[in-house]
Amino acid sequence: MARDALDDERLRREVIAAAVQRRADELGGYLPWTELTDFPLPDGTTVRLVDPGRGGIWNPRDLVATLSILTSPDGPYADRESDGFLTYSYQSGPEGGKNLKLRAAMEHRLPVMRFDKIAKATYQLIYPVFVIGDNPITREFTLALDEQLRLVPGGSQPLSPIEKAYAARLVRQRVHQPAFRARVMLAYEGTCCVCTLKHPELLDAAHITEDGAEGGDPVVTNGLSLCKIHHAAYDRLLLGITPDYEVRINRRLLDEIDGPMLRHGLQEMHRRPLTLPRHQTDRPDPQRLETRFERFAAV
């Protein structure tokens, strides 16, 4: 394929991916299925980002290589992920079929979008991923989940301990942390659970038990959707949340006299009930809240 045509295709992929990422950021890090099937681009056109039949590989006719793959924990294929690499089964069908364009993505080193299912009809974008291996015997592709990992000889041979640690860090940043954020934003519908601010771009997915500590898992029940100011106040123990879902403000802060941010943003939050996720199973774990609240109360 001519160099210029490939450059055009690479550029088109970047434009599409940037627009999708912007939209995902707006929503809090995820995209509903309905938007993936008919996605508006900045130039006024629309593009289909996934196979309408919900198949794994999506090959738009006007592109040389696969635009996106879909992954799902409950999908029909046994896709496996480890050390920053995804093993992706060939799609069944006529010989070659949809797999040919995924192979083309490898040959031309074109970036592919991955949509990973995080909830019913809801997906997280992971971009770019690169096809780095193709095994016709096991009928599987190997994809690197980060551009940097293309340089690591993954998939075919075991990684050294240093490479393993490097891959784990990248995957945490690129895949796991954004997935935690997306799940929390989805559960809380992009709302600060303390003040009900509804701007995902001003919200964080906060951990109740800190990341890295025992029990600090990136699960929704260990998360709180908090605006930047309430997240910072929570981390600095100026704001506490009781196990029965009420807000408390640090005593000294309550007695201070200052401008509207202190008065409306903090003091008036004292004793407010938390705005909780709609689904019972998404609500914050009272046990974790209690442990954290004891530290707040001790200050």
Ligand SMILES: [Zn+2]
């Ligand atoms: Zn807030």
